[in-house]
Amino acid sequence: IKKIAVLTSGGDAPGMNAAVRAVVRSSVYYNLDVYGIYKGYDGLINGDIEQLQVRSVSNILSRGGTFLLSARSDEFRTKEGRAKAYKNFKANDLDALVVIGGDGSFTGADVFSQEYDVPVLGIPGTIDNDLAGTDFTIGYDTACNTATEAIDKIRDTASSHERLFFVEVMGRDAGFIAVNSGISGGAVAMLLPEHNWGIDDLIRRLQRGASSEKASNIVIVAEGCKLGSAYDIAAKVKTQLDYFDIRVTVLGHLQRGGSPTTSDRVLASRLGVAAVEGLLNGQSNVMVGVVNSNVVYTPINEAVKTIKKIDAEEFRIAKILSI
Ligand code: F6P
Numbered sequence: 001i002k003k004i005a006v007l008t009s010g011g012d013a014p015g016m017n018a019a020v021r022a023v024v025r026s027s028v029y030y031n032l033d034v035y036g037i038y039k040g041y042d043g044l045i046n047g048d049i050e051q052l053q054v055r056s057v058s059n060i061l062s063r064g065g066t067f068l069l070s071a072r073s074d075e076f077r078t079k080e081g082r083a084k085a086y087k088n089f090k091a092n093d094l095d096a097l098v099v100i101g102g103d104g105s106f107t108g109a110d111v112f113s114q115e116y117d118v119p120v121l122g123i124p125g126t127i128d129n130d131l132a133g134t135d136f137t138i139g140y141d142t143a144c145n146t147a148t149e150a151i152d153k154i155r156d157t158a159s160s161h162e163r164l165f166f167v168e169v170m171g172r173d174a175g176f177i178a179v180n181s182g183i184s185g186g187a188v189a190m191l192l193p194e195h196n197w198g199i200d201d202l203i204r205r206l207q208r209g210a211s212s213e214k215a216s217n218i219v220i221v222a223e224g225c226k227l228g229s230a231y232d233i234a235a236k237v238k239t240q241l242d243y244f245d246i247r248v249t250v251l252g253h254l255q256r257g258g259s260p261t262t263s264d265r266v267l268a269s270r271l272g273v274a275a276v277e278g279l280l281n282g283q284s285n286v287m288v289g290v291v292n293s294n295v296v297y298t299p300i301n302e303a304v305k306t307i308k309k310i311d312a313e314e315f316r317i318a319k320i321l322s323i
Pocket residue numbers: 011102126127128170171172223256
């Protein structure tokens with residue numbers, strides 16, 4: 001392997017820049033040429049590719065977003081799109097591709113790698129933390145900290161008015177941000193895509209709090225909760241507990257921005273170096289992750305298809321503490 005390319009794809013995540021920096025600098029360290037592909041797979045399809053140098057990635061370690069830009073490419077989902085991408089891959093004499101992204105990006109990487117026998121190495125970059133083969137994904141810690149900070153602020157106003165707040169956090173298919181920020185923000189309940197909590201369970205919990213003079217209540221709703229959006233759930237609760245003064249806050253894309261935390265920067269740096277070293281050691285079509293503090297390589301389709309479970313112990317703790 002002499003020439004590798006790196007792209008960021010899907011929803012951006014704080015720490016993606018730190019990961020690109022690590023890929024670029026470790027490539028230079030190992031005497032490889034390294035290329036940046038702009039706008040995810042769209043850039044590979046359109047030939048938006050340029051060589052990066054050590055100094056191309058100066059001063060990006062602390063910045064949120066991704067300087068390579070990102071996209072959810074519809075064209076790459078088609079055979080024709082991937083054929084164009086491969087043409088550009090070959091035209092630039094590239095030997096391997098590093099993809100920083102989440103499950104959608106890795107599904108594309110897996111198909112591309114099998115169709116054209118291209119060595120692909122995935123680095124988990126998504127705030128959702130929903131990839132198996134790594135304890136944490138890049139951006140998750142920062143997103144949780146952002147959500148916690150927001151919940152703390154909401155708590156101030158919720159307590160002052162003795163209100164019940166429903167705070168919706170991101171996580172289309174996974175409740176990791178909800179559980180984590182729920183524990184750290186002292187939520188009375190967390191409603192997750194993974195759990196089958198009914199409205200009645202929630203009502204009972206809120207009634208119990210009210211009977212013990214709980215002054216402020218914050219319920220965290222993960223975006224993908226099956227009971228509906230935070231607004232839907234708030235409306236349902238209002239019909240049964242009309243004594244609560246209810247407000248709803250949707251945190252939305254706020255959670256995707258901001259300077260990465262120390263943990264995310266360290267994780268991104270570690271995974272970026274491990275990605276390049278993995279390729280040099282013959283790894284292909286795998287995702288690099290950190291499990292129990294060790295670097296591990298997992299087949300990319302396994303990382304996508306295996307459902308990563310919410311830590312039951314975390315959920316148990318949340319239940320004990322939220323009375
Ligand atoms: O995958 C990251 C994520 O932020 C999810 O939590 C959310 O459901 C989705 O992306 C939002 O995507 P978009 O920015 O394309 O609206």
